[in-house]
Amino acid sequence: xxxxxxxxxxxxxxxxxxxxxxxxxxxxxxxxxxxxxxxxxxxxxxxxxxxxxxxxxxxxxxxxxxxxxxxxxxxxxxxxxxxxxxxxxxxxxxxxxxxxxxxxxxxxxxxxxx
Amino acid sequence: xxxxxxxxxxxxxxxxxxxxxxxxxxxxxxxxxxxxxxxxxxxxxxxxxxxxxxxxxxxxxxxxxxxxxxxxxxxxxxxxxxxxxxxxxxxxxxxxxxxxxxxxxxxxxxxx
Numbered sequence: 001x002x003x004x005x006x007x008x009x010x011x012x013x014x015x016x017x018x019x020x021x022x023x024x025x026x027x028x029x030x031x032x033x034x035x036x037x038x039x040x041x042x043x044x045x046x047x048x049x050x051x052x053x054x055x056x057x058x059x060x061x062x063x064x065x066x067x068x069x070x071x072x073x074x075x076x077x078x079x080x081x082x083x084x085x086x087x088x089x090x091x092x093x094x095x096x097x098x099x100x101x102x103x104x105x106x107x108x109x110x111x112x113x114x
Numbered sequence: 115x116x117x118x119x120x121x122x123x124x125x126x127x128x129x130x131x132x133x134x135x136x137x138x139x140x141x142x143x144x145x146x147x148x149x150x151x152x153x154x155x156x157x158x159x160x161x162x163x164x165x166x167x168x169x170x171x172x173x174x175x176x177x178x179x180x181x182x183x184x185x186x187x188x189x190x191x192x193x194x195x196x197x198x199x200x201x202x203x204x205x206x207x208x209x210x211x212x213x214x215x216x217x218x219x220x221x222x223x224x225x226x
Binding site for chain 1: 147159172204213214217
């Protein structure tokens with residue numbers, strides 16, 4: 001969706017780092033999420049970051065958040081062929097009635113070359 | 115067993131036919147969603163429901179309707195299917211400490 005933007009495709013060599021970027025518009029989000037979709041499957045939560053954090057590290061994953069620029073990134077260290085998937089950035093957005101609904105980017109397809 | 119179950123997983127139908135996609139969940143969440151996934155367009159929200167009596171249109175609700183039969187069940191209907199409704203459809207629930215979405219495995223619909 002246009003409220004969350006990310007690039008369509010990224011190709012990296014096995015063992016290199018991958019960086020997937022995302023920009024969002026709604027600054028009311030308490031959390032921002034990264035979802036992973038493997039071929040033929042639904043989306044699963046990969047990681048998330050609380051909006052008052054700048055960085056979160058979880059094993060090979062590093063999430064960076066720049067609230068001023070509304071920019072979120074996901075870094076995968078030592079990328080493996082099993083990391084080949086589509087990665088979605090997601091941001092809750094305030095809807096009518098004060099509720100939040102989650103808006104997704106178009107998804108970045110990560111291709112890992114052996 | 116999956117927490118969010120969608121049926122059917124695959125369906126091929128003809129233009130003009132009525133189709134229903136069903137979703138059931140065991141997460142106990144009040145919030146349920148229907149998304150549509152198209153290549154290059156990502157996920158787009160069709161309808162969402164915050165409880166049995168609260169149903170809301172998403173970005174692309176035209177041509178679709180929904181029914182929230184119970185807290186655990188949320189179905190999506192295409193009253194008269196058309197070819198540009200060919201897509202992968204996902205049901206999801208939302209809840210937990212961080213408001214995570216839990217997705218079903220998807221229903222692939224092809225309209226000829």
